[in-house]
Amino acid sequence: MRGFIFNIRTKVIVGKNSINEIPIELEKLGVKKVLLVTDKILRNNTDIIKRIEGVLQEAKKEYVIFDEVKPDSECEIVDKAYSLAKSHGVDGLLSVGGGSSIDTAKAVAILYEKGGKIREHSGVFILQKPTIPHVSVPTTAGTGSEVSHVAVIKDEKEGRKLIYVDYYIMPSVAILDPTLTLSMPRSTTAYTGMDALTHCIESIHSTENNPISDAFGMHGIRLIKENLPRVMENPEDISARQNMQVAALMGGAAFTNAQVGVVHAIAHSLGAIYGIPHGLANSLILPYGMRFNLPECPRYKLVAEAFGISEADPMKAGEKAIWAVVDFIKKLGLPLTLKEVGVKKDDFPKIAELAIGDPSIISNPRFAISYEAIYEILDMAWDGKL
Template sequence: MLVSRRIYWPSINLIGPGCVKEVGAEAAKLGLKKALLVTDKVLVQAGVAGKVMESLTAAGVPYVVFDEVQPNPTMKNVNDALALLKKEGCDFLVSVGGGSPQDAASAVSILATNGGDVRDYEGIAKSSRRGLPVVAVNTTAGTAAEVTVNYVITDEERKIKMVMVDPNSLAVVAVNDPALMIGKPAGLTAATGMDALTHAIEAYVTRGAYELSDHIAYKAIELIGANLRDAVKDGSDLKARSGMAWGSFVAGLSFSNCGLGIVHSMAHQLGSEYDLPHGVANAILLPYVMEFNREVCVAKFARIALALGKNVTGKTPEEASLMAVEAVKELSRDVCIPALRETAFSPKDVDKLAAQALRDVCTGGNPKDVTVDDLKALYLKAYEGA
């Protein structure tokens, strides 16, 4: 059946070594006057945020800095940043970092023009007005929050992650400079890279997948499979970093336009309950959810095996689909992703986690119908390492 599509991605996308130098000039071209630069203290201390500040200064664009964003950004982070934005009269935001600063800036952007409380926007397309412009500078090859219509904020009172899917939060300019990713720790590189792989695989098999999303999700799987090990092994490998930047970027474009599945639904709960890094949570859960979903998308899983470098010559689609699951397990082992039992996860929480995951906005995109008992079983299977 022929259907129309509405495709979302930032108006301007800068990608490649050195493109961070263009941030200030792009903001000036757009007539933007004063930035709230949203980041975290680690990136300020490491000098990464300073490179963005230099570009803004060179272009004559004033800014103020909010560097209090936590690894899983909270409502307090958002409200504090919004207060500073209003106090300083900023008319746009520059987000610098991985998913946490990007998500926090998206929330501030929406609240600045729509008002209300962060909780008002949980769910799909809850805002009525376009957010303040955001220039999103990514520093990790993982979340792709700089190019998507999704953002996630932790409600610290309810201890849940609120997922917002809102085209009004989409950045105006997205910047992916792999030179900013040089020297990132191996553990962070591994976690964010597996996050990107999860985006690509879930986008490839989600119920909302279609021709364009399939093509770019598949390419993302190839890029990540070819480059993640090298990026983890040598953090200064610019070729591998560039491959991962492209892989994360196109994976984000894909899932932002077709949706995700229960890997993310379940991972969100691990993040809110135990403050487990999102990429680690996704990486741990991905192969178990793939095993659960495989029977309804055998042909696509067979192609995933090929994209991840497996020789499927002479294999049946069923055999090749099983190789895809093994390929993901091998990649996780090679980049030293921990097991769920090595985290703060407690089996006694499984009823609560599964119930929340079932209600998560990503669950509807899963290619296979799922019950709360299925989700409980998946958490426990991941915990047992079965």
């Protein structure tokens, strides 16, 4: 039996109005001046940043705001945030937003140790010791970035996504306040929820799976199955919102310790080439990636179990798990084919080239590092052949 490492270094605080804990946690981490990393939409169109500023001001905590994060964070943005932080003598990071803001802060944390430009440092296990403290406050429920060891930053010059992997970039603290997810647009709620579901399922099918990540992944699926439809039906349902935040965090912890697979590899390509939101891209590929993997993945029985399906035969259970995912996507009202979102067959070679080079593909349960394998999945996904 092979051994494994399970690493989660993030303190997790969950609850309504838990943003009030931010100054206390910054104090415990010894932070004197914090860089609040966020985006203009959250700052200008919601009261979230004002609420957090109020909490910081009341505690007399010094802060500087960087609000230039875009939906897909870019190298230039990270470099700019780092320059601002250094010029103000910042000694801690506070990310508030979706995966892009949290990933931007993680990348700034890398620069605090490595210096230079972020483009120079992509890869795995980049740091040799802990870096600047980072409190993350997600406003979506999906990426799991608040506990994950990964940051994805777009190289805007080359048109591809750079991946940064290191246990030292896991945030020090994650604060899950469900009131912050109330302002999410309906589509973002669905997309990010599907990202979380994909993390849970891919961590289970990954070749790096282990019993602890299985537990996180399976319970994440159960929470998403129950709570995402509830949130879609009643966006004000705080308890379902909180359960979705917890599920997303569990998916993040699961894939941080078990990795993902071909679904994420292709989703990253679709994001880089077409700008398709990450969660939607995962949702579009998930059933077809599972179909491709099924012959070599008896572990989909665990996914079926988490969906409440009782079936002893692993292949039959896997088949039912695929259709449970399809039904779930339909229930959310999301598209099931690539042609519906404007993906062109002529672009398959470019999509495949990027997917083959994506580190996510390495731990896929069935060998997928070939054009044929990626074309097989894309062909199915293009017009929904399952």
